[in-house]
Amino acid sequence: GLVGRFRSEPVPATGFSIGVSRLFSALRLTKSPLVEGAAKPGPVVVLVLDRENIAEYQALVTRLRAENIRAELYLGAAGMKAQMKYADRRRAPAVVIQGSNEREAGEVQIKDLIEGARKAEAIASNAEWKASRPAQVSVPVERMVEAVREVLTLHFG
Numbered sequence: 001g002l003v004g005r006f007r008s009e010p011v012p013a014t015g016f017s018i019g020v021s022r023l024f025s026a027l028r029l030t031k032s033p034l035v036e037g038a039a040k041p042g043p044v045v046v047l048v049l050d051r052e053n054i055a056e057y058q059a060l061v062t063r064l065r066a067e068n069i070r071a072e073l074y075l076g077a078a079g080m081k082a083q084m085k086y087a088d089r090r091r092a093p094a095v096v097i098q099g100s101n102e103r104e105a106g107e108v109q110i111k112d113l114i115e116g117a118r119k120a121e122a123i124a125s126n127a128e129w130k131a132s133r134p135a136q137v138s139v140p141v142e143r144m145v146e147a148v149r150e151v152l153t154l155h156f157g
Helices: 020-029 033-041 050-068 079-087 100-105 113-121 126-132 140-156
Strands: 044-048 069-072 094-097 107-112 137-139
Touching: 020 033, 044 079, 050 069, 050 140, 079 094, 094 113, 094 140, 100 107, 107 113, 107 140, 113 140, 126 140, 137 140
Parallel strands: 044 069, 044 094
Antiparallel strands: 094 107, 107 137
16 A cells, blocks of 8 residues: 555555665675675775876876776875875775876886785884885886786785
């Protein structure tokens, strides 16, 4: 009689109902591939430090995608700190950083966010963190894909 509540005439029907939270708990308990797939890492995020060079950042993303590496370009207008927080929310395993100094040198910085989080526990101060740049390497642009692949292989095989 449920459909009849919304219509002027009675409509015979059958159906069922299940609570979404209970369904999710059951899928997680049985290790369903539907839920296990949600634990996959996010894309590698290419940070945008110089908005006037957006085409060059897009080219970096294109290079990664051409090698079947999930990658995305940060499209907001925020600074580096906010972009790093965005990468964390996206569960990015790594970020690609290229400021004007790196661009002039033909390099990019690859920051391994997973290893960086592990190493952060042993670093006492913010100044020490900035000085040591844990889990961050500088590589020529031509080696970017290889360096990102090394990070992904290290953590995900």
